[in-house]
Amino acid sequence: MNPKLQALAKGIKSNPYEASGDIYHPLPFPEFQDLTTSSDARSAYRKWALVKNCLPLRSSFSNPRVLDIGANAGFYAFNFAKLGAIVDAYEPHKHYATIGHQIVEATGLSVRWYNKKLERTDLLDKQYDIALMLSVFQWISEGDSHIDRATDLLRLVASSSRVLIFELGCNHGKSAIHTEERPIVWIWRLLQQNTSPKRVAYLGQITPWGRARRYIFACAEDLIKLNIWQRLITYVLQHQWVWK
């Protein structure tokens, strides 16, 4: 056990931050195992498994450069860093960016924290192997208010990365995007229209808040490993069999 992480976990426990948990999502170190999370921790681990399993990390991606937009306290950023990735994490929320920064100080893992929103200028001359936009598009768009702005950033992130992993749900929660379509179809089209020449592949769904679904996709020109179910649902979406 790392004493600095133990002290940090104790501090978080004595000052819970969320209405229904100590922190928003889990942290992938044993020192934090007693903390409670406001979102469902099992969903975070399932999401991580879906992301990791689709990437050929050992072959094409040794020490990948990873961009995590809306990293929160760093569950995905630190999971990647533990595998040898070099991570840039953007998180505007001071409480969570500070936790992330303290974990870097305690562990020496390669995650650079930016306590700010990602802006277009941050991507000038930058190229990443993997970019993560996990449940953050709706915050960038401020729900239905600025979808054009968020789409513009999505296009830039897609062109600045080899693989983009994207997660979103609709019609539920603070800052939700609303649609009368099936949300999976709305999200599929958003990615199809704005991440070309990448191809969009379905990875799976999670339910971090009650029964509200969030859908996870990978956008890449190649490199992605899909199982039979992921191939099947991707095929169904490609052929618009769930449009109506």
Ligand SMILES: C[S@@+](CC[C@H](N)C(=O)[O-])C[C@H]1O[C@@H](n2cnc3c(N)ncnc32)[C@H](O)[C@@H]1O
């Ligand atoms: C729903 S949480 C998702 C956190 C994490 N990506 C995950 O999947 O568990 C959204 C995160 O995005 C951050 N955020 C909000 N607006 C943002 C923006 N414009 N740019 C980057 N991050 C933002 C929030 O502070 C919050 O930590």
